[in-house]
Amino acid sequence: MNIAVLGTGMVGQTIAGGLVRLGHSVVVGTRDPEATLARTETDGMGNPPFARWHAAHDGIALTTYADAAAGADLLVLAGNGGAALAMLTAAGEDNLAGKVLVDISNPLDFSAGFPxxxxxxxxxxxxxxxxxxxxxxxxxxxxxTLTAALMVDPGLLDEATTVFVSGDDAAAKATVTEILTGFGHQDVIDLGGIETARGTEMLLPLWLRTMGALGTGMFNIKVVR
Amino acid sequence: MNIAVLGTGMVGQTIAGGLVRLGHSVVVGTRDPEATLARTETDGMGNPPFARWHAAHDGIALTTYADAAAGADLLVLAGNGGAALAMLTAAGEDNLAGKVLVDISNPLDFSAGFPxxxxxxxxxxxxxxxxxxxxxxxxxxxxxTLTAALMVDPGLLDEATTVFVSGDDAAAKATVTEILTGFGHQDVIDLGGIETARGTEMLLPLWLRTMGALGTGMFNIKVVR
Structure with missing residues (x-):
């Protein structure tokens, strides 16, 4: 599949790399490709600049949000939740029409600090x-609901864990579930319509505090039943 | 230990029964014991009236919130989240002073329906x-973070799952963890201070939607790491 990953941060890089390993043709979208490639500083989390990752992944083109979206069958929104709507507006409503958009972002507000x-x-x-x-x-x-490394490689944990899908389009959820299964996810719970995203987004406060208690983000929940 | 369970609903009954099985001396507190025992109708969830459960558990006294709290070493708040502060006010601040209070309630607002x-x-x-x-x-x-039956008997699931404690008093958390271990919980994550309750309370929206998807509340999360 032709897949556009919107977002050049650590999450976008990890998702793009994971999709390439599954055999997909992947383009990464950004606001201003030249500016993204010109950045040499690490990000706020200490991750290296995009250009360094990109040099090691030369099969993955970097282009504008709009060009990335125009050529894609499926998109992954891997940006900051606060920028999500602006990124998609830049991608262009017509370029997104009819396509599956996997929204992996969270509506995090850091204005009052951490968490x-x-x-x-x-x-x-x-x-x-x-x-x-x-x-x-x-x-x-x-x-x-989980850290980027585990999104694309849940086998890094010793045990199978759970991921969720929420959406109004059953065929779109089936397509996404196939990708998840490709990544190695063995338990995908379909929560229902897009409004069930309220549930998974509200897991974040517990996820953050569990990360604090465990001292690592390398964990995921398993729904045992 | 002398334990007071505040709340006579299904959750209070289940917790009281579980604590008795652990060998504790348990009293159940309610606003008006006579009125509680006089009720003959099932509750909104179809559970039988308290009196029927009480008749089968005659070792467990029913008394007022205040009397229950006065005689207890430890309390469990097993009521409706919306009534929590009123129940504790009725129990009396002096009767609660210095004691461990296990708050298992959730701040659920049903005013706009379900969920x-x-x-x-x-x-x-x-x-x-x-x-x-x-x-x-x-x-x-x-x-x-889990349904009443599993609170006191997590072995009903085939696999060990996770529960959490949040609180400012380390000794109080150790006491509660001992009770949890007695119930059979093998993985208790200490999230930190009482403010980390924001995390576990905000799991509820995902819990409710997972229950909807699975068609049962007999599940719990396991933090795999």
């Missing part, structure tokens, strides 16, 4: 806001 | 509100 709060929650969700803003796009919320 | 939202979240929690209102009480938030 962040959620800028939308409980009676709405970022997944729903994206679906409402781009009604012709087939939004599937998934993978926002 | 409920949370009436406090993200920048505050019910656990914190209780600790702030009763500063001399040693509040430990726990067990609010």
């Amino acid at each position: 962040p709060t959620l800028f939308v929650k409980d009676d709405d969700s970022l997944g729903e806001q994206i679906q409402a803003a781009f009604p012709r796009t087939r939004v599937v919320k998934s993978l926002n | 409920p939202t949370l009436f406090v979240k993200d920048d505050d929690s019910l656990g914190e509100q209780i600790q702030a209102a009763f500063p001399r009480t040693r509040v430990v938030k726990s067990l609010n």
Whole structure:
């Protein structure tokens, strides 16, 4: 499949690399490709600049959000939740129409420091806001409940764990589930419509505090039943 | 230990029964014992009236919140989250002073129907509100992340799962962890201070939607790491 990953941070890099390993043709979208490649500083989390990762992955083109979206069959929104709607607007509603968009972002608000709060929650969700803003796009919320390395390689844990899908389009969820299975996820729970993204987005506060208690983000939940 | 369970609903009954099986001396507290015993109708969830359960558990006395609290070494708040502060006020601040209070309630707001939202979240929690209102009480938030039957008997699932404790008093958390271990919980994660109750309370929206997807509440999460 031709897949566009929107977002050049650590999550975008990890997802893009994982999709290439599954045999997909992957393009990474960014606001300004030249500016992204010119950056030499590490990000706020200490990750190396995109250019260094990109040099080691020369099969993956870097282009604008709009060009990436125009050529893609499926998109992954791997940006900062606060920038999600602006990134998709830049990608262009027509370029997104009819396509599956996997929203792996979280509505994190760091304005009051760490741990962040959620800028939308409980009676709405970022997944729903994206679906409402781009009604012709087939939004599937998934993978926002675990750290990037485990999104694409859950076998790094000794035991199979759980991921979730939320969305209004059953065929889109089936497509996403196939990708998840390709990554190695053995337990994918379909929560229902996109409004069930409220559930997975609201896991983040517990995820953050569990990371604090364990001293690592290399964990995931398994729904035992 | 002398334990008071505040709340006569299905959760209170299950917790009281579980604590008796561990060898504790248990009293159940309610607003008006005579009225509680006089009720003959099932509750909103179809559970039989308290009197029927009580007749089968005659070793467990029913008394007022205040009397239950006065005689207890440790209390379990097993009521409706919306009634939590009123129940504790009725129990009496002096009767609660210095004691461990296990808060297993959730701040559920059913006013807009099902699934409920949370009436406090993200920048505050019910656990914190209780600790702030009763500063001399040693509040430990726990067990609010799973269904009552599994709180006291996690072995009903084929696999060991995870429960959490949040609280400002390390000795109180150790006491509660001992009870949890007695129930059969093999993985108790100490999240930190009472403010980490924001995390476990905000799991509820995902818990409710997972219950919807699975068609059962007989599940629990395991933190795989």
